[in-house]
Amino acid sequence: MMDLVYSENRDRQESTELPDKELALRSRGGDMVAFEALVIRKTPAVVSVARRIVGDAEDARDVAQLVFLRVWEQLARYDDQYSFNTWLYRIATNLSIDFLRSSRSRERAHGATLHLVRMREEMTGHQTTNALEDAELARLFQTVSGRLTGKQKAVFVLKEMEDCDTKEIARILKCGESTVRNHLFNARRILRREIARICPGLIAGRGRR
């Protein structure tokens, strides 16, 4: 009777059932099957957070690739006492912020502003945003968040869109919880001002309802 000694398919199947931390530890030991499983599992979350910070789906995919390459390079430095997600989010937000700072990203933000100006012209003064589709809301966010610093934007995204609490955000960004609260406070203040400046009808329409 023959024994199955090695099967990559079986390894892959096993890997999909392992917890994140175990996959990370196996990847650190050079297990490429475990690393691929980790990439497949975490890509949606990384693309999602990167998309909200950099503002463009294609750029977000590029950032996600850089994130996983950085993970692969630095797995030896991952401290398995902590959550793998926190470490991953830290790399993802840092690289997204770096990307946001690049001139290419600024040019794209400018393009989004032009789009919004056109969108605003199409909207009647008292029209509410109920008609705005999610994609348009996301585009609106990219425009009004253009005045936020990278850290402010990252904190707002993690808090309001990624369901992270203050403590976790502080761990991700390696700063104090009071700093996170400050960033969030300032982000909200700037967003309020920008929404009122760019889409005054939006708030007026909502207030009337």
Next chain:
Amino acid sequence: MSFSCVDVRARVPEYLDGALASAETRTFREHLFSCRECRDQVVSIEPSLLFARVSLEEVSAKDVERVLAGVKAGVALKQAERKLALGRSKRRRRVAAIASAAALAALTLVLPGSARRSDSRRPVRAAARSTAAPAPGFAPAAQTVPAGTFPADATIYDWNPGAGSQEPRVVWIVDRSLDI
């Protein structure tokens, strides 16, 4: 856990202060996301909540495949670079060791030299020097170097041939037989 519209509107200040527990926060957002009236009401109080819990943009299986393919290509490239860097560093260490040994040998042989020659800043063939006839411009070394010390095609440069015995002297040996 679920919140009524009244619950949600009453909890806006707590939500903004971050005072809600994590489960309550999630319920608050889910309600806002599904109840248009509450969303409008809350946004009129705090406009930035317009973006709270914007629906997740679906990442398609094709996108995941594209990211994975890019990552695998990147990892393969990094691995190749590492191998190359490893080979280069080994080779660099070998060349450095040979060069140090050659420099040390040259200093040992040449420093005692005291002959002054004005026309000696020319390369000298080691083979010629290691034979009976002393090489022009390198008299001190020629006297002390036994035949076969340097490879036949080594070239030796003396950049301060007129130096006295107490003066610094710089000698450069180029061994063309080395595979660098």
